[in-house]
Amino acid sequence: MSSTASAPAKPRPAPPRVSLLRTRKEHAQETAQDYVEMIGELIATTGEARVTDLARRLGVTHVTVNRTIQRLRRRGLVTALPYRSIFLTDAGRQLSEESRFRHQVVADFLKSLGVPAAVAYADAEGMEHHVSRETLEAFAKHLRPGRDRAG
Amino acid sequence: MSSTASAPAKPRPAPPRVSLLRTRKEHAQETAQDYVEMIGELIATTGEARVTDLARRLGVTHVTVNRTIQRLRRRGLVTALPYRSIFLTDAGRQLSEESRFRHQVVADFLKSLGVPAAVAYADAEGMEHHVSRETLEAFAKHLRPGRDRAG
DNA sequence: TCCATGTTGTAGCAATGGCTACAATATATT
DNA sequence: AATATATTGTAGCCATTGCTACAACATGGA
CATH class of the missing domain: 1.10.10.10 (Winged helix-like DNA-binding domain superfamily/Winged helix DNA-binding domain)
Known part of the structure; x- marks a missing residue:
């Protein structure tokens, strides 16, 4: 139970970082x-x-x-x-639109960095699932710096 | 249901976009x-x-x-x-170091956008696998913009 | 109408990746 | 040394997600 586990000369650090892998x-x-x-x-x-x-x-x-x-x-x-x-x-339609929106924001953001459109789209497909609300907002803000946020 | 349900003629477009899903x-x-x-x-x-x-x-x-x-x-x-x-x-060590490097670049990039460190790290964990060479380079360039200009 | 063709569904195999329960091993304490 | 505890390994369950092979259905053309 306690972290005083054991190990002869080895400490037992193992800070639990909660799921690096997708569940x-x-x-x-x-x-x-x-x-x-x-x-x-x-x-x-x-x-x-x-x-x-x-x-x-x-x-x-x-x-x-x-x-x-x-x-x-x-x-x-x-x-x-x-x-x-x-x-x-x-x-389903709601989820579809949300996904499409995220996908679009990520792709537009990558393009704004100079990533070629085709690559941006492909990368965005994978990345969109891993982008938190905070990061998505940061992307959106970067795209239109004058505006407040992205709904 | 929907009136356009059955294809009357032959609108068989379906441009193959090669694997949206991870293989x-x-x-x-x-x-x-x-x-x-x-x-x-x-x-x-x-x-x-x-x-x-x-x-x-x-x-x-x-x-x-x-x-x-x-x-x-x-x-x-x-x-x-x-x-x-x-x-x-x-x-294994080589792959480990490559992964660590990508992870770090992505996390640093997100932090540079103002994403909180903890969120940046968590997002980077998922995103790193989907970031192409081009995008990673765009991130790196954004982090140190003066690198290739000064010559 | 009947048949050819394309589309959709079903059966069943394999690999991945999660789990619980239990067995075996290693290490620490007494 | 004996025992208690922690770590590691094994057996076997389930779901997902890919596949091939084959069966069933739908539709257009002869």
């Missing part, structure tokens, strides 16, 4: 965000979101997409009927 | 980096890296750490004997 739940949330963001984009762009299109866009097989959609359905983020296209619920 | 291999690489970085830190700080300390730092059980260490061993990043502490191979 299970966090990772599931990232996946959900990627999916709903893409679904929203497909609907906005082409009028509908189909399993095959999602698979192409996400770079995975339709099987993986199918299974993930079932999970999102259970989580109340999408509605989907067999052999039909996928729709966002209100919650 | 399997990429994710394994991130885990490896987190582990070797932490192992390097523990060795530098306390003289050795033990399974239990790693578990505490990473916020997982010793079982998870143990299994991951075996994978890192197979990948040639660490050496480990039963009931003994863990050592980095040359490759």
Whole structure:
């Protein structure tokens, strides 16, 4: 219990730094965000979101997409009927828009630093999930220094 | 539901954007980096890296750490004997230092934007894996702007 | 209508990464 | 030395997320 653990000549420091790694739940949330963001984009762009299109866009097989959609359905983020296209619920649409916003802010910020657009977009895709509110606000402020904050 | 549900003609756009999601291999690489970085830190700080300390730092059980260490061993990043502490191979040490460097640059950059230190460090932990060479260089340049101008 | 083709769904394999429970080993204390 | 405690290892569970192979469905064209 106490930190007087033992070790002959070795101290037992080990300051617990709470989860450097993404937890299970966090990772599931990232996946959900990627999916709903893409679904929203497909609907906005082409009028509908189909399993095959999602698979192409996400770079995975339709099987993986199918299974993930079932999970999102259970989580109340999408509605989907067999052999039909996928729709966002209100919650799904909200998450989709939030993700899209974060993605855009991060990408714009990177571009403002001189990072090429394509690279900025690609990096932002990964980074957006790890950017805290504070950091996102710092990015937004850097983009438009005259304004107060980003909602 | 939506009137545009079934595609009447052939709006099959779907520009393949190659993997928005992290691939399997990429994710394994991130885990490896987190582990070797932490192992390097523990060795530098306390003289050795033990399974239990790693578990505490990473916020997982010793079982998870143990299994991951075996994978890192197979990948040639660490050496480990039963009931003994863990050592980095040359490759592991190199990866550890690279990760630490990236982590530091990202954290310093965020701090330079006014993000509180603790938040900067936490965000950097997740972001470092998604920062391309170009973006990292943009961060570094932002940190020391006079470097390439004076010649 | 029937068939070809494309799309979607299902079955089942593998690897990762989390866990609990328990066994084995190492170390410290008595 | 014996024992108590801490550390490490093993067995086996579950969920996620990738895959291939195959089955079922939908739709357009002959």
